[in-house]
Amino acid sequence: MASDIYERIYDIVRAVPHGKVTTYGHIAAAIGSRGGARLVGWALNAVAHSDRIDIPCHRVVNRLGELSGKMHFETPYVMRERLEAEGVQFLGEAVDMRHHLWEPPTEA
């Protein structure tokens, strides 16, 4: 299955702890595609367009901790609001990766 990695991404993103965030790079590396970070974003885009709303895409940020996909949400601020509601601290416009950066398990 070509979209096998998609399942991998969905599973990881869905496994993100409450009040934490992860980066595309870590997810990509966890699925076996280090440079496949763009796939993660693409997968989430497909998710956002699908009924995969169970995927906390708002917990997925770029390596800078910025909510890169916030603009793809129904509202760009809803993402930050949601993260703050989970107890995530914001450093200006980026998430406090120092404490909220969650690294996905390098599952097989």
Add this chain to the structure above:
DNA sequence: ACTTTGACTTGCA
């Protein structure tokens, strides 16, 4: 069927 872009990251110059 081929080409280009895409919610990114890392490496080299």
Add this chain to the structure above:
DNA sequence: ATGCAAGCCAAAG
């Protein structure tokens, strides 16, 4: 330290 280029897989044009 900063700038440019390459890489990854998939989907849309």
